[in-house]
Amino acid sequence: MKRLLGIFFIFLLVLSGCSNAVSTKNEKTSEGSKKLQIVTTFYPIYFFAQKVAGNSANVELLVPNGVEPHDWEPTAKDMARIQDSDVFIYNSHYFETWTDKVLKSINDSHLNVVEASKGIELMDALASEEGEEHNHSSKDPHVWLSPVLAQQEVNTIAKALEHADPKNKDQYEKNAKALKSELADLDRLYKETTDKAKKKEFVTQHAAFGYLAKQYGLIQIPIAGLSPDVEPTLGKLAELTELTKKKNVKIIYFEEMTSSKVAQTLAKEIGAKTEVLNPLEGLTKEEQKKGLDYIDVMKKNLEELKLTILE
Known part of the structure; x- marks a missing residue:
């Protein structure tokens, strides 16, 4: 009888331990799922968002590195990734020309959509193409290649993340400040040269x-x-x-x-x-x-x- 009771007691301990392990795992999963889910279009936007997000959010890249993004189009799987995210960040509808169509075709009522170049005065495409005839309604979207304008994009991204995830506002501000400092150093280096x-x-x-x-x-x-x-x-x-x-x-x-x-x-x-x-x-x-x-x-x-x- 004592031996049976001992075995039963050990069984209860093991069962309790497993239960605690499952509970702990669920807590971690639950805690992890609370992280902001961010989907970005192509590399520079991903880089800016990842730097601002730090460890406070998960950031994904849609257009794989090594793939030319001008003619890239999202698949049904990519559209689902956008649909399931909390924040979707792109550079400009003049670059990611598919964004308007995609956003109209998914339920984005819950989604924070961020056009990183918003607020930046874009140059006419003609102005950057030495006499080449071009549609005057088109704009040059390559703002990320200016370290100064890149800082404006970082500001726009940071504000969007703070709005979507207020509890981590201080962290996003701190990360954005650090990144803008790096970009300011880069600007100085270019200017000096x-x-x-x-x-x-x-x-x-x-x-x-x-x-x-x-x-x-x-x-x-x-x-x-x-x-x-x-x-x-x-x-x-x-x-x-x-x-x-x-x-x-x-x-x-x-x-x-x-x-x-x-x-x-x-x-x-x-x-x-x-x-x-x-x-x-x-x-x-x-x-x-x-x-x-x-x-x-x-x-x-x-x-x-x-x-x-x-x-």
């Missing part, structure tokens, strides 16, 4: 660097327009050949996530070399392998620009 520029013009594969050029008194000469997939006409290419020869251009900048064929063709035509200037629409596999982030790549871009503007 570009103030010494001997040459203002730089030639890019597509018109992604208009805001960066405007911020630091440089002149972007793009081969293609706002989309890197749209190749210039033969007439446009002939004009660029003449212009770049006249300005004694030694470097043509291209991007690693799209074909560099046109940039290589122009470089060969004028006897220039090619270098990479990353529009940060996503990280390359090599950049991911090295653990680089937005700040690192922006510094790398500045080193590349030095080859042209400080020659």
